[in-house]
Amino acid sequence: MPFRSLVRACGAYLPQRVMTNDELAARLDTSNDWIVQRTGIRQRHIAADGETTSDLATVAAERALASIGMTGADLDLIVLATATPDHTFPATAAKVQARLGMRRGAAFDVQAVCTGFIYALSVADNAIRTGQAKRALVIGAETFSRILDWNDRGTCVLFGDGAGALVLEAVPDEGGSAARGVLSTHLHSDGTGYELLYVDGGPSTSGVAGHVRMEGHEIFRHAVQRLAEVVDEALTANRLKADAVDWLVPHQANRRIIDAMGKRLGLPPEKVVITIDRHANTSAASVPLALAEASADGRIRAGQLVLMEAMGGGLTWGAALVRW
Numbered sequence: 667m668p669f670r671s672l673v674r675a676c677g678a679y680l681p682q683r684v685m686t687n688d689e690l691a692a693r694l695d696t697s698n699d700w701i702v703q704r705t706g707i708r709q710r711h712i713a714a715d716g717e718t719t720s721d722l723a724t725v726a727a728e729r730a731l732a733s734i735g736m737t738g739a740d741l742d743l744i745v746l747a748t749a750t751p752d753h754t755f756p757a758t759a760a761k762v763q764a765r766l767g768m769r770r771g772a773a774f775d776v777q778a779v780c781t782g783f784i785y786a787l788s789v790a791d792n793a794i795r796t797g798q799a800k801r802a803l804v805i806g807a808e809t810f811s812r813i814l815d816w817n818d819r820g821t822c823v824l825f826g827d828g829a830g831a832l833v834l835e836a837v838p839d840e841g842g843s844a845a846r847g848v849l850s851t852h853l854h855s856d857g858t859g860y861e862l863l864y865v866d867g868g869p870s871t872s873g874v875a876g877h878v879r880m881e882g883h884e885i886f887r888h889a890v891q892r893l894a895e896v897v898d899e900a901l902t903a904n905r906l907k908a909d910a911v912d913w914l915v916p917h918q919a920n921r922r923i924i925d926a927m928g929k930r931l932g933l934p935p936e937k938v939v940i941t942i943d944r945h946a947n948t949s950a951a952s953v954p955l956a957l958a959e960a961s962a963d964g965r966i967r968a969g970q971l972v973l974m975e976a977m978g979g980g981l982t983w984g985a986a987l988v989r990w
């Protein structure tokens with residue numbers, strides 16, 4: 667029998683320390699007004715000294731599992747999306763696996779920067795659909811604060827740290843878009859955009875972690891175009907129109923990109939989940955953090971149609987449609 671991936675639970679974790687725009691403006695040539703007007707960001711969370719991506723990921727995962735009375739022993743797959751792993755290797759997922767007490771199955775990382783969570787969800791969903799896994803944990807976790815050039819006002823004001831996790835479980839696939847579960851995922855990349863958004867370090871180039879470098883304006887232009895295409899692709903694949911979407915849960919990179927997508931889909935602003943004002947861009951963590959928030963406060967409910975999209979370094983972009 668074919669399977670489908672049902673979203674059973676969400677969890678989130680944000681580091682305690684909050685950094686406001688005014689704090690940044692006190693030591694950089696920027697202002698709260700510029701950051702709010704151009705991006706929608708008002709503050710971001712920053713990991714404490716010694717607090718690593720696996721620490722954030724483990725708490726988000728534990729919260730998701732605890733909410734449905736599960737432990738790591740109930741899982742047979744962890745896919746963790748991050749561009750800021752604890753170490754070059756092993757995978758951060760392996761550390762999380764050990765800390766959750768999971769001793770079987772597989773755990774590995776996926777790297778697609780800000781699109782990482784959509785990629786990880788797609789990998790886990792495919793494993794469930796093919797019967798390779800029954801219960802999967804999908805995590806997006808980042809400590810981007812560690813790879814920012816804190817003197818570059820064009821990038822350091824944009825990012826924050828955090829983690830979000832989803833538990834997926836195999837259920838019989840009843841077919842069609844009305845049945846609950848992941849309906850489809852859509853992944854794209856175009857490596858000719860590699861240098862538009864990258865980190866100027868890495869084990870094979872400089873041997874140090876490096877810092878984020880971004881052609882913000884070019885990325886913005888690509889994001890609006892590519893996200894529109896992939897959202898259309900996801901709806902068309904499921905023979906759905908935009909008015910069927912209950913919630914748009916976009917990657918939180920820039921409020922203006924999010925508003926443009928909502929408008930293009932004809933969705934009223936109250937159907938778009940926004941966290942960028944409080945979290946900034948947490949890269950692979952932004953979509954699961956937004957999902958966790960909107961399901962915990964009762965906005966996203968069972969049976970509703972959730973559209974996720976993201977765009978990031980690579981360039982990478984993707985979308986997922988989920989009947990919650």
Ligand code: ACO
Pocket residue numbers: 695696697700701704705779780781819820821823863881882883884885886889919920923947949977978979
């Ligand atoms: N404070 C004040 N001024 C600033 C700041 C700042 N923090 N940053 C840039 N500026 C200045 C620039 O120097 C420039 O000044 P100039 O006109 O004198 O040269 C001016 O503001 C305009 O700069 P732009 O880069 O053209 O501003 P823009 O409106 O494009 O906003 C931003 C910049 C916010 C970075 C935007 O381009 C953006 O959000 N891009 C997309 C980012 C994104 O989507 N990333 C995707 C994923 S991230 C990932 O995968 C890791």
